[in-house]
Amino acid sequence: MVNVVIGIIMLLSFFGMIYYCVKGYNLMVGFFVISVFWVILALIGNAISPSEAMKDQSVINVLTNVFQTGPENYGKSILVNVFFGAFFGRVLMDTGIASTLIRKVTELGGDKPHITMSLLCIVTTVIFTSMTGIGPVISIAVIVLPIMLSLGIAAPIALFAFMGSIMAGIFSNIVNFKQYQAMFATVKEEYASYSFNTYFNFSIIASIVALVVVLIVANVCLGKSKTSRAWAAAAPGSACTDNAPAISWISVILPVLLVVLFNCPIILAFIVSALYALLTCGKLKGGFVEICRMLAKQFADGAVDVAPMVGFLLTLSMFNNAANYAAPYFKTLFGGVIPTSALLLCVVFAILTPLGFFRGPMNLVGCGTAILAVVAATANWPIMFLYPLFAVTTVAPQHLDITQSWVAWGFGYTKVNPKDYMKMSIPTGWIIGAILCATVYFMYGGLVH
Incomplete structure (x- = not known):
């Protein structure tokens, strides 16, 4: 009875957290508060009726695991990848490689809105298999969106197509993979062995399916919309206007190639790719001191790009560990x-x-960690099956969500x-989710016994 009561209280707070996310309040504070609340409830429940999750653990052990070990492990396994990924993204921007690719596909598409929009979305997807953070998104957006709008593409469609193409790229983004993998590792230690190379086969299919669905929806909506040419196609003055040499363009996907083809460590892959981009673009000039100053600035700028998400990720790690202590109570309610x-x-x-929208219960970067803990406890699910499934309902x-920082920025910009926007984003996310969940079953369902 005690477990049921505590489970109901946790469930109500869970829905309260979803409402908090939907309202757009500060997520870092929200996840810290609910972590504290769940730990207190779990400690009370354990004092009344011992919980298997807290077996042989003192109160200090529990508090240390949630508020110290959680952020420490997350920092060790995730944040370093985030920072080096952001550094690489800043290099792609500063060398002009990203903007060059966008200009080239715009020239290829000419003044045909359907073709140009589709080509821009394809390039954006490829770029965001490696780049991450709101800084790189904005830097690409202020080039891509004015081009789309100048071609008469309605602002909601242009914003949806751009954000959807980023989403498609994120399915194959190494930094995001490591972020979600760390969440699985907090649930079961053996899940930590899951590698990007193993996930890659699914991720490529997911990226292609997501991009195709986005392009179909965007092009259908474009065919029904009225033409508007209120914007000029000029890129912002701060953007690099010199074309990067063609030999440097492979830098965009080089980190993924190094990891998948040569099992290169992720951080080293980002460093090698960044140095290749700088070398082929002629940026490694001016003497050792000047090069060091440039690299330090790019790393610092990259850190600034992802700074808003760092605090959130650290408190999310607290929530991840707190969810493990809450799992027995949710299992009491839903295990059957x-x-x-x-x-x-x-x-x-x-x-x-659709419950992955608004940081909901199907979203790992939201309230989904508690669901993950419960699902993982109900059966011996192989990680090759479970990870792609949660990746689908998260990515x-x-x-595509309005709570995503760069989507919110896009509303103000356009x-x-x-x-x-949501008339297109929510149905599209659902369609992609349904297709990819079926894909997960056909690819990995046979591994489940």
Whole structure:
């Protein structure tokens, strides 16, 4: 009875956290508060009826695991990748490689809105398999969006197509992979062995499916919309206007190639790719001291690009560990209704994909960690099956969501009404989720016993 009561209280606070996220309040503070609340409830519950999750642990051990070990492990396994990924993104911007690729596809598409929009989306997807953070997104957006708008593409469609193409790239983004992998590692230690190379086969399919669906929706909406040419196609004055040499363009996907083809460590892959980009663009000139100053500035600028998400990620790690102590109480409420067959679990995830929007219960970078802990406890799910499933309900909704920082920035930049954007984003996220959940089942459902 005690477990049921505590489980209900946790569930109510869980929905309260979802409401908090939807309202757009500070996520760092929100996740810290709910972590504290869940730990207190779990400690009270353990004092009344001992919990398996707290077996042989003192109060100090529990508090240390949530508020110290969690952020430490997250910093060790995730933040270093985030910072070096952001450094590489800053190099792509400063060398002009990213802007050159965008200008080239614009020239190729000419004044044909459907073709140019599609080509810009393809390039954006490729770029964001490596780049990350709101800084790089804005730097690319202020080039891509004016071009789309100048071609008469309605602002809601242009914003949706751009954000959707980023989402497609994130499915194959190494930094995001490591971020989600760390969440799985907090649930079961053996999940930590899951590698990007193993995930890569699914990630490429997911990126292609997501991009195709986004382009179909955007082009259908474009065909029905009225033409508007209120914007000029000029890129901002701060953007690099010199074309980067063609030999440097491979830098965009070089980190992924190094990791997948040569098992190169992720951080080293970013460093090698950045140095290759700088070398082929003629930026490693001016003497040793000047080069060192440039590299330090690019790393610092990259750190600034991702700074807003660092505090959030650290408090999210607290929530991840707190969710492990909360899992027994959620299992008491829902353990009997969570499917134990691969087919049924994929069907449930496909149906519930929209709950990944607004940082909801299907979103790992939101409230989904608690659901992950419960699902992982119901059966011996292989990580090759479970990780892609949660990646689908996290990546597709989150990166089309109005709570995503760069989507919120896009509303202000393009003056788009969020409701006009959501008419496209939510159905698209659901369609992508349904297709990819089916893909997960056909690729990995046979591994479930």
